[in-house]
Amino acid sequence: MSSGLLQQRCSGADMNPPKRPRTADSGAETGKEERNTVDVSIILPVYNASCWLDECLQAILQQDFTGSMELSVFDDASTDDSRKVVESWKERLETRGISVVISGHSSAQPRGVGYAKNKAVSQSCGKYLCFQDADDIMLPERVCLQYEVSLLHPNSLIGCRVQRFPEGSTERYTRWINTVSQDQLITQVYTSHGPTVIMPTWFCSRNWFLKVGPFDEGGKGVPEDLLFFYQSLRLGGGLSRVDQCLLIYRYHEKATTHSVTEETIWKLRVEFLQERVLSQWESFTIWNAGKQGRKLYRCLSPTNQKKVKAFCDVDENKIQKGFYTYEESKERPKPKIPVLHYKDASAPFIICVKLDMTGGVMEENLNSLLLKEGIDFYHFN
Template sequence: MNPEKRLRTAGGGGAETPRGEREEAGREVDVSIVMPAHNASCWLDECLQAISEQDFTGSMELSVYDDASTDDSRQKVEGWRTRLEARGVSVVISGHSSAQPKGVGYAKNMAISQSCGKYLCFQDADDIMSPHRVRLQYEASLLNPNALIGCRVQRLPEGSTERYTRWINTITQEQLMTQVFTSHGPTVVMPTWFCSRNWFLKVEPFDEGGKGVPEDLLFFYQSLRQGGGLSRVNQCLLVYRYHEKAATHSVTEETIWKLRVDFLQERVLSQWSGFTIWNAGKQGRKLYRCLSPANQKKVKAFCDVDENKIQKGFYTYEESKEIPKPKIPIVHYKAASSPFIVCVKLDMTGGVLEENLNSLQLKEGTDYYHFN
C-alpha cells in the first residue's frame, strides 16, 4: 500500500520527478509549511492569517495540495498569496479535481514533494498555529534532526476531548517513548509534527490507502523503527480543532488496535520471556486473544483488583485449538510478577491505577507498558 519514495512537480496532474530533484533547480527555503486541504474554506482565513504572523526570521514557504475540494478552498489560498508573500512566505499550490479525494496521506505526500524546505512543518487546514510555532519547533529540530517534534495544544471547542488533550500536554519526555502503544495514537500528535526533510525521506512517504487508513500512526511507528526520536516543545503552539468532518473519524478502532498489538509484539514482547496482563476483564482478554501463539504462551497470569474476577481463579481460552484448552491464572496485582502490560485506561480510575503501580515501585518502560 505504500508508495515508493518520490518527489513530484507542483502541476495539478501530479507528474513524477526523480527522488531528490526539485521543481526549480536551486530553490530551497528553511521551512516548508505542509498543508493538505479538502473542503477547508471555512477555516482557511484563520489558518492563513496565523501563518502570516509567524515570528520566524528564516525563509518560509506554504505548500498546499488541494485534494478534490468542491468548495473554494484553492481559490481562498490563492486569495492569500499576495499577503503571505508580502510577509516573506512564498506559496506553492496544486491539486486535483477528480470525482473523489485521494486521501490525507496522498495529499501530504504531494504537498511535501512540491515543496523545497529543509524542514517540514505539518499544518492541518482547520488548525491555527501560534506566532511562535515555526521558530520554536525549528530551533528544537536543529537540536534533534532525526526526531518528530511536537508541542502542546489548545483544543477547540474547549473540553471537547478533555482526557486526550490533558494526555497530549502532560506526558513526560520519557513517556513520549513508553506510551506509544496506547489507544490515543502517536504520543507526538500529527497536527503538531515538525521534522527535517532528510528524516522524512529516510522514513518513507505517508501511506496512500485513503479513507480509513491511519497514515499518521503508520508513519509514526516506522519512524521509531528507523531509530527516530520524539520531542515536544512544552508550550502551546497550536489550536487543534475538533469537528465531525475530521479525517481521523474515518479510522476504525479495530484498525488501530491491530497496529498497536503488532507493534507491541515487535518492540516489547519479543524481548520478554514472560509477562502479566494487568486486567482480567474485557480489554485484557482481548489483548491475549490477539497475541501470536508464541506470545500467548508467555502470559504468566492476568492480574486485577476485582475480587469477583480473582475468585474465578483462571481464564480459559475457549477459542484455542489446544487440548486441554489453555487456562491462565487470575491473581491480585500484589501477588503478580512483573513485567506487566497494563490494559486499564489511563486517567479513568481517579488515580487508583497510578497509585497501585507506584506501590509496587515499578518503572514505566522497563517493568510495565501501558496498552490502553
Template sequence: MEPNPAKRLRTAEEEGGEVRESGGGEQTEAERRKTADVSIIMPVHNASCWLEECLQAIVHQDFTGSMELSVFDDASTDESRKVVEGWRERMEDRGISVVISGHSSSQPRGVGFAKNKAVTQSSGRYLCFQDADDIMLPQRVRLQYETSILHPNSLIGCGVQRLPEGSTERYARWINSLTRDQLLTQAYTSHGPTVVMPTWFCSRKLFMKVGLFDEGGKGVPEDLLFFYQFLRQGGSPLRLDQRLLVYRYHEAAATHSVIEETIWKLRVDFLQERVLSQWENFTIWNAGKQGRKLYRSLSLTNQRKVKAFCDVDENKIQKCFYTYEESKERPKPTVPVLHYKEATGPFIICVKLDMTGGVLEENLNALQLREGTDYYHFN
C-alpha cells in the same frame, strides 16, 4: 530517496487529477525556486470555513527565516482552493512563497496522498505539518525550527490548545502531559502517536529517511504508520511544552474515519515486535474485556508467555482462571487470574489511563514499578 531528484520531479501544476512531470532536460519549478528554510505542509480537503484563520496565523509567524507554504488540494468541492489563492499576495508580501496544486477527481485520495504531494512539491530544508482546520500560534515555526536544528534526528511536537475548550479533555491532557520518556513508553496506547501529527516538525532529511506516508486512503492511520516506522529507525520524539497550536475538534475531522480495529492490530503488532519479543513471560493487568482481547490478539508464541491475568475486581479474581474457549489448541489454554498484589511482572497494563481517579497509579507506585522497564501501557 533524494528529496529533489534531478529527473521526473513533480511540478506544482496538475491538470485533471494527473501530475505533469518534466524530463531531465528542462528545469522544473521546484528547481527554479530558491530553497526555503521551512516549508509549511498543508493538505486541504473542503476546509474553506477554517482556512482564513489558519492562513492568517501563518502570515503572523515571528520566524525570520525563509518560509514557503505548500498546499495540495485533495479534490475539494468547496471554495478551499480559491481561498488559498486569495492569500497568495499577502503571503508573498510577507516573504512567504506559495506553491498550490491539487486534483479534481471525483473522490479524494486521502490525507497520506495529499501530504506526500505537498512535501514533494515543496523546497524547504525543514517541514512544518499544518492541518487546514488548525491555527498555529506566532512562535510555532521559530521555536520548533530552533529545536529541530539542535535535534536533527527528532520528530518535534508541541503542546496544544483544544478548540472548543474542554473537548476531548482526557486526550488533550494526555497530549500535553507526557514526559520525554513517555513519548516512547506510551507509543502502544489507543491515543495514537505520542507526538500528535498536527504538531509535527522535522528536517526533510529525516522525513525522507523514514519514507513517505501510506496512501491507503480513508480509514488508514497514516500518521501512526509513519510514527512507528520512525521509532523502528531509532528516531527520538520530542515535544515542546509550550502550547503552540490551536487544535480544533469537529465531527468532520479525518481522524474520525480511521478504522478502530486497524489501529488495534497495528498497536498489538508493534507491542509484540518491540516489547514482548524481549520478554520471556509477562502478566496482563486487567482480567476484563480489554485484557482478554489483548490476549486473544497475540501470536501463539506470546499467548504462551502470559503467566497470569491480574485485577483489583474480586468478582474476576474469584473465577481463578480464564479459559480461551475459541482457541484451536487442545487442551484449551487456561490462564490464572490473580489479585494484582500476588502477581509478578513485567506487566502489560490494559486499564484506561486517567480513569481510576489515581488508584491505578497509586497501585503501580506502591509496587515500585517503573514504566518502560516493569510495565507498559496498552489501553
C-alpha cells in the same frame, strides 16, 4: 468564528510582525534551484476546508520566524471554494516573504490525506517540514521554536503542546497530549491515544521524512500518521516536544481522524507491541482480567500467548474464579491462565486499563509497586 480566536489566544504577541522584503527565491514561480534555500516548508493538505482557511492562513502570515519560509498547499479535490481562498492569500503571504506553491486535482473523489501530504511535500523544497492541518491555527512562535529544536534533533519528530477548541473537547486526550513526559513519548506509543507526538504538531527535517516516508496513500480509514510514526521509531527516530502551547487544535465531527476505526488502530498497536516489547520478554502479566485484557491475549501470537503467566486485577469476582480459559484455542487441554490480585502478580506487566479513567486508583495501585515504566511495565490502553 472569526480571526478573533487567534487574537484572543495570542494576546500580548506581536500580531503584525514587520514585513520582510520579497526576495528572488520567495515567489511561487521561482525555479527549483533558487528555492532550495528555503529553511521551512509548511505542508498544508486541503480538502473542503474553506470555512477554516482564513484563520489558518492568517496565523501562518503572523509567524515570527526570521528564516525563510514556504507554504506548500495541495488541494485534494475539494468541492467547495478552498482553492480560491488559498489563492486569495497568495499575494499577502509572498509580500510577507513566504513563498507559496499551490496545486491539486479535481477528480471525482479525494485521494486521501496521506496522498495530499505526500504531494505537498514533494512540491516543496524546505530543509525542514512543518505539518499543518487546514482546520487548526498555529501560534506565532510555532515555526521558530520547533525549528530550533529540530536543528538539535534532525532525526526526530518534534511536537508541541496544544489548546483544544472548543474548550473542553476530548479533555482526557488533551490532558494526555500536554502532560506526557519526555520519557513517556517513547514508552506510551502503544496506547489507544495514538502517536504520543500528535500529527497536527509534527515538525521534522526533510531528510528524515524522506528516510521514513512517504505516508501510506490507502485513503479513508487508513491511519497514515500512526503508520509513519511507528516506522520512524523502527528506523531509530527520536521524539521530542516543545513544552509550550503552539497550536490551537480544533475538534469537529468532520475531522478525518473519525474515519479510522478502533479495530484498525488496535491491530497496529498489538503488532508493534509484540515486535518491540514482547519479543524481548520471556514472560509477562496482563493487568486486567476483564474484556480488554482478554482481547489483548486473544490477539497475541501463539508464541506470545504462551508467555502470559497470569492476568491480574482488583475485582474479587474475577480473582475468585481463579483462572481464565481460552475457549477459542485449538490446543487440548485449553490454556488456563491464572487470575491474581495485582499485589500477588509479578512484573513485567502490560497495563490494559485506560489511563485517567479510575479517579487515580489504578495509577496509585501501579505506583505502589515501585516499578519503572518502560522496563517493568508498558501501558497498552
